[in-house]
Amino acid sequence: xxxxxxxxxxxxxxxxxxxxxxxxxxxxxxxxxxxxxxxxxxxxxxxxxxxxxxxxxxxxxxxxxxxxxxxxxxxxxxxxxxxxxxxxxxxxxxxxxxxxxxxxxxxxxxxxxxxxxxxxxxxxxxxx
Numbered sequence: 001x002x003x004x005x006x007x008x009x010x011x012x013x014x015x016x017x018x019x020x021x022x023x024x025x026x027x028x029x030x031x032x033x034x035x036x037x038x039x040x041x042x043x044x045x046x047x048x049x050x051x052x053x054x055x056x057x058x059x060x061x062x063x064x065x066x067x068x069x070x071x072x073x074x075x076x077x078x079x080x081x082x083x084x085x086x087x088x089x090x091x092x093x094x095x096x097x098x099x100x101x102x103x104x105x106x107x108x109x110x111x112x113x114x115x116x117x118x119x120x121x122x123x124x125x126x127x128x
Contacts, residue, residue, distance in 0.1 A: 004087050008080030010105055013068025015076035019084040022060025028077070029065060042074040049082040049101050053092040079104060
């Protein structure tokens, strides 16, 4: 099998992955994913598409992630893995789509408006 590459995005994070046959090793920015994402919930998020496709130990994944925070990076990696699994086997698409793993989350940070403290918070109003 040749190397499959895919792209995933979330907020400002971009994950580019290279998926090939192997034994389930996931490398993120030349580190093991468990050291890069030490929080168990983020590790669960990354493994979600692999568990649904029942291929936790079938493929090796090498990922380059840039931008955003740790949560955005983990979600971007999840989307990239799901897209790569669909490229390998189109039969994985319906269960992944049913769980919502093939949808790019469009939510972004709302910009700060002029004359306000933050995006929605305003300066304190003084009547007198």
